[in-house]
Amino acid sequence: MLVDTHAHLDEFENLKSILDKARKVGVAAVIAVGSSLETNLKILNIGGEFRRYVYPALGAHPWNLTSDDVEGNFKLIEEKIDKAVAIGEVGLDFWVKTDRNLQVKVFKRVVELSVKYGKPLSIHSRGAWSEAFEIVKSMGVEKAVFHWYTGPENVLNEILDSGYYVSATPAAQYSRYHIEAVKRAPLERLLLETDCPVVYKGVRSDPSSVVETARAVSSIKNTPVDEVAEKTTRNAVKLFKIGLHSL
Numbered sequence: 529m530l531v532d533t534h535a536h537l538d539e540f541e542n543l544k545s546i547l548d549k550a551r552k553v554g555v556a557a558v559i560a561v562g563s564s565l566e567t568n569l570k571i572l573n574i575g576g577e578f579r580r581y582v583y584p585a586l587g588a589h590p591w592n593l594t595s596d597d598v599e600g601n602f603k604l605i606e607e608k609i610d611k612a613v614a615i616g617e618v619g620l621d622f623w624v625k626t627d628r629n630l631q632v633k634v635f636k637r638v639v640e641l642s643v644k645y646g647k648p649l650s651i652h653s654r655g656a657w658s659e660a661f662e663i664v665k666s667m668g669v670e671k672a673v674f675h676w677y678t679g680p681e682n683v684l685n686e687i688l689d690s691g692y693y694v695s696a697t698p699a700a701q702y703s704r705y706h707i708e709a710v711k712r713a714p715l716e717r718l719l720l721e722t723d724c725p726v727v728y729k730g731v732r733s734d735p736s737s738v739v740e741t742a743r744a745v746s747s748i749k750n751t752p753v754d755e756v757a758e759k760t761t762r763n764a765v766k767l768f769k770i771g772l773h774s775l
């Protein structure tokens with residue numbers, strides 16, 4: 529059994545068949561992340577429709593800060609926090625033009641919510657790995673996953689030493705920096721995901737693509753895929769406090 533711990537399900541049209549396909553290949557649960565007021569609302573609806581299979585996370589993505597109703601989104605996140613297993617996708621991205629002070633301000637607010645409500649964070653930290661880590665650590669966050677980690681090794685070591693997780697995507701099949709991170713992180717600190725519908729090598733991913741992530745991790749770590757599945761699924765259950773139901 530596998531868990532796709534980071535999926536943008538709001539971007540799919542034919543969700544029922546997409547999720548049936550995932551079930552058939554052994555995906556036992558999907559953590560659906562939101563990025564904005566609009567996508568959080570969609571994710572909540574999807575979570576209601578596919579209860580006990582899709583688990584919502586509510587977020588404020590750094591890419592959406594200038595176009596989104598950020599205040600309205602914060603209000604929604606607090607109102608619906610009981611329906612969320614995590615806060616995400618949130619974070620910092622210093623490779624985009626969005627003002628860094630604004631990014632940091634919003635990120636600190638969601639980090640506060642994580643601490644206040646005891647919800648894990650699903651963090652995007654591209655180009656801002658150490659800045660994101662420092663904020664999370666200094667604000668006393670206990671549970672977090674640095675999703676699709678491709679940052680430097682010293683920050684990765686600090687992430688792991690702090691008890692946080694990193695997650696692997698299908699890019700672990702070919703992306704040098706991501707492969708390095710997957711190699712370094714012990715299975716006890718690793719989650720699997722797809723970040724679907726991201727296109728990997730020309731193919732649009734969906735939650736069933738987490739099988740490819742598992743195979744890539746298995747080959748990087750020279751560990752049987754069953755063991756990768758068992759350990760990473762156990763991590764996901766523990767971090768997000770989800771129950772898995774037979775497929």
Ligand SMILES: [Zn+2]
Pocket residue numbers: 534536561617723
């Ligand atoms: Zn994402």
